[in-house]
Amino acid sequence: MAVLVLSLAAGAAIGRLWGRHDAGRDYARLQAQYQQSVARSADDLAGLHAKVDLLQGQLSVEQSTRSGLEASLQHAQDELARARDRLAFYDQLLPPGPKGSIGIRAFEVRAQGPVLHYRVLLMRNAAGDAPFKGRMQFVATGLRQGKTVKIELEPAQAAGGQGAQPGALAIEFDQFQRSQGLLSLPDGFIPQTVTLDIFEGKTLRASGSADVPLGDGP
Incomplete structure (x- = not known):
């Protein structure tokens, strides 16, 4: 009877140790997976930051180009308006003759x-x-x-x-x-x-x- 009790106690202890060993392996595996996931997320975030910086640079260039084009267009419109004013002034000084003259x-x-x-x-x-x-x-x-x-x-x-x-x-x-x-x-x-x-x-x-x-x- 005593031998039986000791055998049961030893089996229970061994079972607890084996369970702890399996739990440790599972924890290590999960921790490794978590670290890999964190590393991938960090890489993805760095890539997104780089893309945002690139888009912001392109936007700045486009805004600068647009501002230059708008300034050129305004200058051309001003020149055209002045030319039309001069033409109207000449027309008032000397009205044009018949068509095609x-x-x-x-x-x-x-x-x-x-x-x-x-x-x-x-x-x-x-x-x-x-x-x-x-x-x-x-x-x-x-x-x-x-x-x-x-x-x-x-x-x-x-x-x-x-x-x-x-x-x-x-x-x-x-x-x-x-x-x-x-x-x-x-x-x-x-x-x-x-x-x-x-x-x-x-x-x-x-x-x-x-x-x-x-x-x-x-």
């Missing part, structure tokens, strides 16, 4: 030694589908050897003596055209007035004159 809205000349500097503003009322193509012709009236003469002026020679600038007097535009350049003056010729004629083919479309200011020259 060419008008010389501004024309001035200034002698600079052996050349004549000119500036021209041309406008076309109700531009059509095709642009206006023509040419400018300058005829100066002045004194030469004490006599009043008229001389057709040619474009000044390009630097290096390569001859007149090709196409310097040709014009092509839809509604308005600003043009400026230099015209050669013959030796001994003193210009007094200059007439600008606008031709389309052989047809005279517009004409205007400008005085050469006194005192201009070398």
